[in-house]
Amino acid sequence: xxxxxxxxxxxxxxxxxxxxxxxxxxxxxxxxxxxxxxxxxxxxxxxxxxxxxxxxxxxxxxxxxxxxxxxxxxxxxxxxxxxxxxxxxxxxxxxxxxxxxxxxxxxxxxxxxxxxxxxxxxxxxxxxxxxxxxxxxxxxxxxxxxxxxxxxxxxxxxxxxxxxxxxxxxxxxxxxxxxxxxxxxxxxxxxxxxxxxxxxxxxxxxxxxxxxxxxxxxxxxxxxxxxxxxxxxxxxxxxxxxxxxxxxxx
Amino acid sequence: xxxxxxxxxxxxxxxxxxxxxxxxxxxxxxxxxxxxxxxxxxxxxxxxxxxxxxxxxxxxxxxxxxxxxxxxxxxxxxxxxxxxxxxxxxxxxxxxxxxxxxxxxxxxxxxxxxxxxxxxxxxxxxxxxxxxxxxxxxxxxxxxxxxxxxxxxxxxxxxxxxxxxxxxxxxxxxxxxxxxxxxxxxxxxxxxxxxxxxxxxxxxxxxxxxxxxxxxxxxxxxxxxxxxxxxxxxxxxxxxxxxxxxxxxxxxxxxxxxxxxxxxxxxxxxxxxxxxxxxxxxxxxxxxxxxxxxxx
Numbered sequence: 046x047x048x049x050x051x052x053x054x055x056x057x058x059x060x061x062x063x064x065x066x067x068x069x070x071x072x073x074x075x076x077x078x079x080x081x082x083x084x085x086x087x088x089x090x091x092x093x094x095x096x097x098x099x100x101x102x103x104x105x106x107x108x109x110x111x112x113x114x115x116x117x118x119x120x121x122x123x124x125x126x127x128x129x130x131x132x133x134x135x136x137x138x139x140x141x142x143x144x145x146x147x148x149x150x151x152x153x154x155x156x157x158x159x160x161x162x163x164x165x166x167x168x169x170x171x172x173x174x175x176x177x178x179x180x181x182x183x184x185x186x187x188x189x190x191x192x193x194x195x196x197x198x199x200x201x202x203x204x205x206x207x208x209x210x211x212x213x214x215x216x217x218x219x220x221x222x223x224x225x226x227x228x229x230x231x232x233x234x235x236x237x238x239x240x241x242x243x244x245x246x247x248x249x250x251x252x253x254x255x256x257x258x259x260x261x262x263x264x265x266x267x268x269x270x271x272x273x274x275x276x277x278x279x280x281x282x283x284x285x286x287x288x289x290x291x292x293x294x295x
Numbered sequence: 296x297x298x299x300x301x302x303x304x305x306x307x308x309x310x311x312x313x314x315x316x317x318x319x320x321x322x323x324x325x326x327x328x329x330x331x332x333x334x335x336x337x338x339x340x341x342x343x344x345x346x347x348x349x350x351x352x353x354x355x356x357x358x359x360x361x362x363x364x365x366x367x368x369x370x371x372x373x374x375x376x377x378x379x380x381x382x383x384x385x386x387x388x389x390x391x392x393x394x395x396x397x398x399x400x401x402x403x404x405x406x407x408x409x410x411x412x413x414x415x416x417x418x419x420x421x422x423x424x425x426x427x428x429x430x431x432x433x434x435x436x437x438x439x440x441x442x443x444x445x446x447x448x449x450x451x452x453x454x455x456x457x458x459x460x461x462x463x464x465x466x467x468x469x470x471x472x473x474x475x476x477x478x479x480x481x482x483x484x485x486x487x488x489x490x491x492x493x494x495x496x497x498x499x500x501x502x503x504x505x506x507x508x509x510x511x512x513x514x515x516x517x518x519x520x521x522x523x524x525x526x527x528x529x530x531x532x533x534x535x536x537x538x539x540x541x542x543x544x545x546x547x548x549x550x551x552x553x554x555x556x557x558x559x560x561x562x563x564x565x566x567x568x569x570x571x572x573x574x575x576x577x578x579x580x581x582x583x584x585x586x587x588x589x590x591x
Contacts, residue, residue, distance in 0.1 A: 067384045138347075139348065139372065
């Protein structure tokens with residue numbers, strides 16, 4: 046890799062970050078909403094226990110997941126769709142920027158954004174609500190949500206393969222909200238009926254949250270959750286690359 | 296002279312439709328070539344294949360002696376494509392700098408802002424620009440890497456008169472520095488004034504190729520134009536010697552002929568009701584119309 050490529054990849058990554066921070070939808074769904082919900086519900090239900098864990102810290106994990114998933118759903122997928130339908134990808138193809146650099150910069154930028162959300166939420170929870178956890182728990186939960194949350198980029202890519210950016214926005218929002226509620230990110234699934242609990246357990250949203258909740262209670266890394274998330278990633282990647290290949294085959 | 300672009304027997308077939316049909320074309324370095332043709336003639340498909348965006352069904356394409364997909368080739372080209380919007384969430388200056396970062400030897404930001412006439416828009420969001428300004432931003436992006444070959448696909452659509460003038464001035468200056476320029480446009484007067492060479496494409500085939508002067512003189516471009524009185528009819532005009540076409544706009548009529556001398560004599564002898572008579576060579580527009588009609 047030569048200097049220009051390195052410089053181009055870094056510049057591309059910076060541009061992605063700048064665009065995300067400037068995106069109003071990102072600020073609403075990944076910053077304001079999780080923070081607001083966290084304060085609202087932890088104040089209302091605080092002090093109780095969920096699955097043997099203090100509700101406030103449990104809900105901090107839920108809302109951190111919610112913010113990260115939102116970043117992939119509302120911001121990333123719609124941008125991808127726009128860039129494809131408005132000819133950006135075509136224009137980038139005739140520049141010397143390699144296509145891997147484009148993908149790397151998207152993933153890199155998303156990693157920075159997700160890390161920012163984790164750190165922001167944990168600071169708010171730790172300082173604002175005096176959540177007291179061992180350092181190792183903060184780190185393991187944070188690392189899980191950060192790394193596990195990247196799997197939602199695959200789902201974002203699938204939505205982004207649709208050409209109609211407005212449809213992506215609407216459908217993405219419905220699926221995002223629906224999966225967040227059904228997956229127990231808004232309210233713990235222990236408050237749901239057993240059928241709803243079974244549905245929740247198959248959802249990637251629940252699996253991301255559950256990994257963190259489990260570690261809060263002192264549990265180790267949940268390999269079932271890892272397996273389910275990995276399966277989703279593979280299915281979504283295969284589906285979206287199939288769709289994109291089909292669209293390009295003219 | 297070295298060829299900047301070389302197409303050998305290139306065809307592109309979509310399902311059962313031939314968009315480009317066995318096209319062979321060589322474009323020398325440092326020339327300004329305009330590709331003309333009606334909508335759907337295959338211009339954009341040809342440009343896409345030269346740029347490596349589409350693979351030819353048959354034949355070979357060489358750009359700067361190499362494969363258009365090669366990053367080293369791409370470092371030396373730039374393009375304004377059709378239907379490309381601007382990048383959302385970035386300012387004008389930021390967009391240009393992003394593109395500058397892709398190339399080995401980019402041009403200065405200030406220079407690019409100047410030639411695209413966007414100096415005062417530098418800190419505006421690219422998505423808030425007007426259509427014409429967005430085209431100018433795309434022009435700046437096309438020039439970001441100081442390209443040796445520049446592709447301009449319908450570049451001036453949406454630009455106002457002033458921007459258009461500055462645009463063509465810049466293109467001419469680029470051509471003066473030995474850059475190769477390939478453009479497609481609907482504004483034939485623009486092609487006429489800027490291009491060294493015009494290639495007319497219809498139904499995926501080249502139907503004419505030459506300097507603007509050659510194209511105009513080779514076709515049945517001569518005509519007699521006058522304001523006709525009420526007794527003049529299309530049929531009567533068609534009965535005159537050598538008339539190839541008759542075109543009305545209001546009461547003004549253009550009568551095309553290979554031999555305008557004989558035509559004017561006949562018009563006078565038969566006592567046609569005429570005012571404001573002019574004999575002229577048609578512009579590129581007329582030549583173009585004639586070529587496409589002949590080919591069809």
